[in-house]
Amino acid sequence: MYDLNLARILAFDIATKIPEIYKLNNAPNCLVDVPTNYYFHDISRFESFCKEALLASNPKANIHIIDDYYAEVSVIGAYYELGDDYNIIINPNKNTCWRRFALIKELCSLYTNHYHRERGTETLHRFDDYQKSLESSVHQKNLIEKKNLDDSNLDSDTFAILLACEIMIPPKYRKYTNGLIDRVRSGEMTMNDVAQSLSMPEYILQKIVDMDYYKDSCLFYEDQKVAEIINK
Amino acid sequence: MLAVNNSINHLSKEVIPSVENRDGLARLSKDFQPEDVKFLLALNIDSSKEDCMAAAKEMTERLKVFTENGYSHSDTKLEKKKYVHRIVK
Numbered sequence: 001m002y003d004l005n006l007a008r009i010l011a012f013d014i015a016t017k018i019p020e021i022y023k024l025n026n027a028p029n030c031l032v033d034v035p036t037n038y039y040f041h042d043i044s045r046f047e048s049f050c051k052e053a054l055l056a057s058n059p060k061a062n063i064h065i066i067d068d069y070y071a072e073v074s075v076i077g078a079y080y081e082l083g084d085d086y087n088i089i090i091n092p093n094k095n096t097c098w099r100r101f102a103l104i105k106e107l108c109s110l111y112t113n114h115y116h117r118e119r120g121t122e123t124l125h126r127f128d129d130y131q132k133s134l135e136s137s138v139h140q141k142n143l144i145e146k147k148n149l150d151d152s153n154l155d156s157d158t159f160a161i162l163l164a165c166e167i168m169i170p171p172k173y174r175k176y177t178n179g180l181i182d183r184v185r186s187g188e189m190t191m192n193d194v195a196q197s198l199s200m201p202e203y204i205l206q207k208i209v210d211m212d213y214y215k216d217s218c219l220f221y222e223d224q225k226v227a228e229i230i231n232k
Numbered sequence: 233m234l235a236v237n238n239s240i241n242h243l244s245k246e247v248i249p250s251v252e253n254r255d256g257l258a259r260l261s262k263d264f265q266p267e268d269v270k271f272l273l274a275l276n277i278d279s280s281k282e283d284c285m286a287a288a289k290e291m292t293e294r295l296k297v298f299t300e301n302g303y304s305h306s307d308t309k310l311e312k313k314k315y316v317h318r319i320v321k
Contacts, residue, residue, distance in 0.1 A: 067311045072287035074279035080269040102272055203276035
């Protein structure tokens with residue numbers, strides 16, 4: 001149901017439909033000095049994009065983004081659907097990069113669930129109980145620790161994480177980002193510098209660039225036809 | 233007196249659900265399936281499963297009250313937020 005290539009295709013689809021996400025006048029310097037308020041401007045547009053997709057099939061659809069000030073450190077966010085309401089809960093006590101990651105990841109969950117449902121496939125997880133639900137989330141952590149992801153192990157949450165990473169490391173700037181990562185490997189920069197410039201959690205960035213999936217993903221965006229469309 | 237009235241009005245708006253809300257409450261309680269809530273755990277820290285379960289359960293409880301009150305209830309410490317920021321040139 002969820003394969004690795006689909007994450008790239010959906011990310012590519014999103015990148016072509018809302019190119020303004022990546023359209024910054026000061027690029028590629030934006031990767032070094034991102035204005036503070038940039039963080040949520042792109043998500044705001046992504047949120048609108050998801051809402052438009054939902055409205056096409058359900059005119060009453062509504063996305064609620066909720067801050068939970070009592071959230072414990074162990075939970076970054078949550079997502080659930082109730083009728084026409086699509087609820088994303090964020091832990092506001094986390095730093096900007098984690099909040100941004102959580103919001104994009106949950107919007108990706110929303111978008112992919114909708115994407116599959118539109119094609120007649122029910123993809124929402126129906127967990128038997130909390131235990132199973134959380135085991136799945138813990139499992140998610142184990143999956144992201146792996147260098148080589150197997151399609152058969154890909155659950156909807158892991159898929160959403162991959163898609164979120166595709167969005168957070170913009171295809172258009174992939175080459176430039178890889179240049180920064182090379183500088184990390186040669187000791188000129190730290191991964192934290194790169195993560196901060198991309199406004200994403202260092203932990204997630206480190207895990208994703210170590211994956212075989214990321215290398216394949218970069219090759220996908222280097223394809224001449226794909227590159228032409230993205231760089232328009 | 234005016235202050236008391238204002239206080240009561242405030243209470244009736246914020247705390248006491250309307251009949252319409254009560255109907256909605258019954259419906260939501262029935263429809264609300266906590267097992268459908270998907271959690272994103274903090275991937276960078278090693279919390280025990282028990283801690284994660286307790287945190288997720290508490291979050292779900294708050295969420296339940298919050299949604300049943302029409303996305304507004306000050307006691308839940310939940311806040312509906314819209315991320316609207318200025319466009320960066």
